[in-house]
Amino acid sequence: MSFSSLPIVDLQSTSDEIRQSLLNACFTTGFFYLSNHGLHPLQDQVFNLVKEFFHRPLDEKLRHALSPTSYHGYLRIGRENLDSTNLKLIDEKEAFKFGQSGLNNIDQFPEIFHHGENFQLIQTFFHSCYDLCLRLFEHLAETFEINRDYFTSKHQWDKPPGATMKFLHYPPTNKTDSIRAVSSFFTHFNECISFPQGAHSDYGSLTLLFQHDNQSGLEVFDRSTNQWHPVEAHDDKIVVNFGDVFEYWSKGMIKSTIHRVNLPTVDQQHHSRYSIAFFCDPNGDTLLTPIPSKLIQDRIYIKDQHATHVFPDDDQRILTAGEHLQMRLNKTHTY
Numbered sequence: 559m560s561f562s563s564l565p566i567v568d569l570q571s572t573s574d575e576i577r578q579s580l581l582n583a584c585f586t587t588g589f590f591y592l593s594n595h596g597l598h599p600l601q602d603q604v605f606n607l608v609k610e611f612f613h614r615p616l617d618e619k620l621r622h623a624l625s626p627t628s629y630h631g632y633l634r635i636g637r638e639n640l641d642s643t644n645l646k647l648i649d650e651k652e653a654f655k656f657g658q659s660g661l662n663n664i665d666q667f668p669e670i671f672h673h674g675e676n677f678q679l680i681q682t683f684f685h686s687c688y689d690l691c692l693r694l695f696e697h698l699a700e701t702f703e704i705n706r707d708y709f710t711s712k713h714q715w716d717k718p719p720g721a722t723m724k725f726l727h728y729p730p731t732n733k734t735d736s737i738r739a740v741s742s743f744f745t746h747f748n749e750c751i752s753f754p755q756g757a758h759s760d761y762g763s764l765t766l767l768f769q770h771d772n773q774s775g776l777e778v779f780d781r782s783t784n785q786w787h788p789v790e791a792h793d794d795k796i797v798v799n800f801g802d803v804f805e806y807w808s809k810g811m812i813k814s815t816i817h818r819v820n821l822p823t824v825d826q827q828h829h830s831r832y833s834i835a836f837f838c839d840p841n842g843d844t845l846l847t848p849i850p851s852k853l854i855q856d857r858i859y860i861k862d863q864h865a866t867h868v869f870p871d872d873d874q875r876i877l878t879a880g881e882h883l884q885m886r887l888n889k890t891h892t893y
């Protein structure tokens with residue numbers, strides 16, 4: 559895998575160029591920048607709302623805490639911890655999660671999302687993200703030289719589980735360099751320590767990540783060298799990554815690359831970092847069988863140690879996307 563910089567998929571370039579850059583992303587990190595995607599003006603408005611929401615008092619946000627039976631709600635700091643391999647790591651982020659199934663029911667959402675056009679803005683943004691994923695799926699089908707609707711037909715809007723959107727806030731940290739050193743020391747002594755967001759791979763097919771104020775923090779893991787690499791934030795480019803489902807579908811050709819959010823650099827540590835993640839999941843009954851493409855049909859899937867997060871055991875039973883999602887969600891530890 560090469561990490562010198564992520565490939566750029568420019569949606570205003572020709573289909574051939576898009577195919578080439580997608581192929582490049584498929585063969586390297588499974589991450590790419592998406593430019594000229596058309597969502598930038600909308601994204602700015604949504605970030606204003608994101609900031610307004612997270613500035614509300616904690617008790618007000620907690621009135622809409624995510625419950626085990628709902629697909630949307632507020633997650634306080636430490637509630638969702640994504641590194642399932644290290645139960646001592648607490649994610650120092652707060653989030654608000656929107657499940658597609660709740661998007662029509664405004665009454666369940668915090669007051670601030672009811673004001674003026676805010677709820678319509680959220681819905682429009684959600685739909686635009688979904689449409690953008692469908693567009694990428696069509697380009698990917700061309701890249702794999704298979705039916706144009708191969709992937710889109712597995713992501714039908716009206717079938718569960720649907721997509722999920724998360725507003726994310728990483729509060730300022732006053733960890734100085736010496737505290738950073740002490741934190742890593744304490745992990746050896748069974749203390750819980752906090753980290754903006756623990757290492758994980760995404761569970762679904764595609765993730766869109768919107769960043770704000772060009773504030774970096776995202777890092778991707780290079781399996782071949784065991785090293786973390788920072789991903790530069792550019793507000794006008796969406797960072798897109800493939801999730802576990804594509805690793806299954808492509809017999810490991812596409813990596814569901816592990817990533818995390820690291821502590822900010824010292825000059826940025828007094829600023830909040832905001833991001834929006836949009837997670838696309840195939841319909842629950844979709845089988846995780848290989849894509850019928852000559853690019854991968856002769857491929858032998860050799861699972862490396864990092865694929866164990868995708869393949870929890872060695873039984874050869876073919877999972878559905880729904881079973882896989884449930885298995886990953888069960889492993890996300892919460893307090």
Ligand SMILES: O=C(O)CCC(=O)C(=O)O
Pocket residue numbers: 724726755760767775776817818819833834835
């Ligand atoms: O906030 C970020 O930069 C990354 C978010 C992410 O990876 C996730 O929520 O799965």
Ligand SMILES: [Fe+2]
Pocket residue numbers: 758759760765817
């Ligand atoms: Fe992620």
